[in-house]
Amino acid sequence: MDPKIAKADEDLQKLISKKRLKSIEDRRVSSEIFDKQTLETLYKLANQNYLAILNGAISTGKEANVLKGLKDDKIADSYVAVKIYRIATSDFKKMQYYIEGDPRFKIKLNNKRQLITAWTSKEFRNLTRAYDAKISVPEPIIAMNNVLLLEFIGDEIGNPAQTVRNQNPLDPDDFLDKLLIELNKFINKANLVHGDLSTFNILNKDEYPVIIDVSQSVVKDHPIANDLLVRDLNTIHNEFKKLGASITLDEIKNKLNLDLDLNKDIYLN
Ligand SMILES: Nc1ncnc2c1ncn2[C@@H]1O[C@H](COP(=O)(O)OP(=O)(O)OP(=O)(O)O)[C@@H](O)[C@H]1O
Ligand SMILES: [Mg+2]
Structure with a gap:
């Protein structure tokens, strides 16, 4: 496994095991690929049983990383795709332009985090709309902040299509x-x-x-x-x-x- 992903999963596991601590600051975890908010979001998703383990990178892009996750560490093939928008390198001008023309988003977005959250939820909503129309797209699972969970497209042993x-x-x-x-x-x-x-x-x-x-x-x-x-x-x-x-x-x-x-x-x- 990519050592960075192994480290990220280790961080996530640390968070899960220390979940009674009051704030993220107390948990003293760091990660090369995730900022604090992303880690906190992954932790919340783990806590709500959407995700148990991160176990590999599928793609590292300009704006998003797509990782492979396991929903349940006791079920061998419960793969999910975890798409994480990176706050630092996203193209905010483009995001703003697309969101402003969309009648579903009639809100003023004035900071980068809000914009990324709106962008992630836009992908979730588009995917839901397509999935509901019975189009061949991955099934959307949940969007939270800059993280989108979706159906893993690949084989039973975890090789992505x-x-x-x-x-x-x-x-x-x-x-x-x-x-x-x-x-x-x-x-x-x-x-x-x-x-x-x-x-x-x-x-x-x-x-x-x-x-x-x-x-x-x-x-x-x-x-x-x-x-x-x-x-x-x-x-x-x-x-x-x-x-x-x-x-x-x-x-x-x-x-x-x-x-x-x-x-x-x-x-x-
Ligand atoms: N549900 C999925 N199941 C399996 N693999 C996936 C899934 N979603 C995405 N991938 C893989 O991750 C890659 C990147 O995903 P996607 O195209 O959604 O991100 P992106 O926005 O293009 O990222 P960037 O623009 O930063 O490159 C895809 O080319 C594909 O290989
Ligand atoms: Mg792409």
């Missing part, structure tokens, strides 16, 4: 067909636009797509929804073309029942 970028589909046309069925529900049933759709944010779970990373997804009446949709679909078209799929942009549009010019100019930063 790879992204389509890392594990190209065996039959790109067939895989894209399945993806378009999921995207049709995403757009027309959940009324969401992904906003960062690419082969990096689609997992290949036994040759079926699982859409992930929906924090920046917006409701269809968001002012930039159409531009994001045009960008997403062009990206998917280009990337799958490179993988060998033969579908055209027009066919994609038809399969998604869209009345939209996918060649239009877009204005996104």
Whole structure:
């Protein structure tokens, strides 16, 4: 196991065993990868039986770390994915911009922590909306501060599913067909636009797509929804073309029942 994760889990275990102490200061734990609030949040989640152990890193990104956790240390395969937004390196300008245009968030967010909490809860809400519309996404479990727990996508022995970028589909046309069925529900049933759709944010779970990373997804009446949709679909078209799929942009549009010019100019930063 990555020594940093081992240290983080050790910290979490220390917290769990000292849970009667009154404040986090008393617990004298430190961690290289978690700040105090994150550790406190993980501790609360452990205390509420959402999480027992952290046991490995799945991905270390610019804005978030995704770890593998076990819900119950007595049940061998009770894996959960633990997505932790890092306060220090997040792109606050982008978060603010996306949240301000979203009618579900009519609050003024004036500090970074509040903004990250709103961002995490936005991902949770988007995921819930997609999951409720029976779209192939990880099941959301809970969001607390900057931590999101979600269903672990992988096999029974804890190997996470790879992204389509890392594990190209065996039959790109067939895989894209399945993806378009999921995207049709995403757009027309959940009324969401992904906003960062690419082969990096689609997992290949036994040759079926699982859409992930929906924090920046917006409701269809968001002012930039159409531009994001045009960008997403062009990206998917280009990337799958490179993988060998033969579908055209027009066919994609038809399969998604869209009345939209996918060649239009877009204005996104
Ligand atoms: N539920 C899950 N089950 C298994 N693996 C996951 C899950 N969610 C995310 N991952 C893995 O973690 C990686 C990063 O997740 P995600 O795309 O949600 O974060 P991110 O916002 O892109 O992070 P960053 O932008 O900082 O790179 C994914 O590419 C995938 O490999
Ligand atoms: Mg991602």
